[in-house]
Amino acid sequence: MKITVTVNGEAHTRDVEPRLLLVHFLRDELDLTGTHWGCDTSNCGACVVWLDRVPVKSCTVLAVMAAGKEVRTVEGLERDGELDPVQKGFSECHGLQCGFCTPGMLMTSRRLLDRRPDPSEAEIREALSGQICRCTGYENIVRSVRWAAEHPAGRPAETAETEDVTP
Known part of the structure; x- marks a missing residue:
C-alpha cells in the first residue's frame, strides 16, 4: 500500500x-x-x-x-537545535542509565507537561506507569520530569486539553 x-x-x-x-x-x-x-x-x-x-x-x-x-x-522533541526541557531534565538529573526506555519516557513526559505544566509526583508516576525501566528505581526519572516542569524555557504547551496522558 x-x-x-x-x-x-x-x-x-x-x-x-x-x-x-x-x-x-x-x-x-x-x-x-x-x-x-x-x-x-x-x-x-x-x-x-x-x-x-x-x-x-x-x-x-x-x-x-x-x-x-x-x-x-x-x-x-528538539527544536531549532535546542533540546526540549524534558531532554535537558533527563541529562541534569541522571534520569537514564542504559537509555533503552528513555525515548518512550521522554515522549510520555513531554505529553504530561503539555497537559499539566506543574504535575505532582503522583501524577508523574501515573503518567509513566505504562513505561518500564529495568535499570533505575524511577526516582531520577521523576526528578527529571520535575526539573523540566520547573525549567520550561518559555515553551508553550502543545494543547490546553486535560485528557489522560498514559499511553
Missing part, C-alpha cells in the same frame, strides 16, 4: 506491506532509530510516539493506520 505520513513535520510517502508496524516504518523506512523496539507486546513503552498528538505504543499500530496523520518521535 502507498501511504503518506507526516513525521516530525515532514511528509514521507512509501509503499509498505499492510502488516508493517509503525515502529518498523519509523526505524527501517525512515531511519528514525530513536524510537526503540523493546518487547513487541506493548508492555515496555520504549516505542511510544505521538499519533496526532496522542501517545501510542508504535509496536501496536500499523503504519497504514498512520496514513494521513502526524507522527512525532523523540527526534522531533
